[in-house]
Amino acid sequence: MSEILKIGNRTITAEELIPLLASYQMLPQLRRELIIDAAIASIDCTPEEITSAKQQFFAERQLKSEAELKAWMEYQGLGANQLEAMTVRKLKVEKFKHLTWGKKLEAYFFQSKAKLDKVIYSLLRTQDIGIAQELYFRIQAKEQTFADVAREYSQGPEAQTGGLVGPVELSQLHPAMAQLLSNNQPGLVLPPNRIGEWIVIVQLEKFIPAQLDDSMRMRLLNELFEGWMNEQQKQMMLSANSSDDSSSLSRLA
Secondary structure (H helix, E strand, O other), X not given: OOEEEEEOOEEEEHHHHHHHHHHOOOHHHHHXXXXXXXXXXXXXXXXXXXXXXXXXXXXXXXXXOHHHHHHHHHHHOOOHHHHHHHHHHHHHHHHHHHHHHHHHHHHHHHHHHHHHOEXXXXXXXXXXXXXXXXXXXXXXXXXXXXXXXXXXXXXOHHHHHOOEEEEEEHHHOOHHHHHHHHOOOOOOEOOOEEEOOXXXXXXXXXXXXXXXXXXXXXXXXXXXXXXXXXXXHHHHHHHHHHHHHHHHHHHHO
């Protein structure tokens, strides 16, 4: 048995490595990183980009001297070539995202916009339809404000804020709640509706349309990248299962 790694008093052999990675559930992460390595293999960076990436890499890890860098490399088990590759890896991944999906972002944004829009709304919930009707009429008659009624009667955490919730993306809400709010006008109190186990009274306070700014672009790029990654991992699993089936058939032949 060949020894390939020593950690403290523990020596790990080549035969032990894969079972250990599997038992610690680290193999999926290893597969993910190998998929990324293959994807960014052809990505080039300018000398200026590499210098900037290195500076950022060292700053993020608070490596301020050669001694600190050497100690960190030894702890990580890294050689000079591995360090070089690691310092620009994040940059290459970001360039891969932009090259692959950058021109599709605007179309993807408008396709996804309905779930990205945000709302601020007031909510009052109870499980008693009779109480809900009474409270709705009080609000409509201006006997009490929505905030006062929610603070006194609402049975969810929104009671602590006088019923006020948000800003929150429509995609994060129950579909029925999202539909109520997306089809509502600010300031209009809707009559009681049943959503799940609750009877709710809602009032849209503010509708906040999503904007394709820099932070949104980064978020959408990451979404597209993760969707692609999930598909790559799925294909890898299917390929592995297919190979296992073929091996089984060969043994039966």
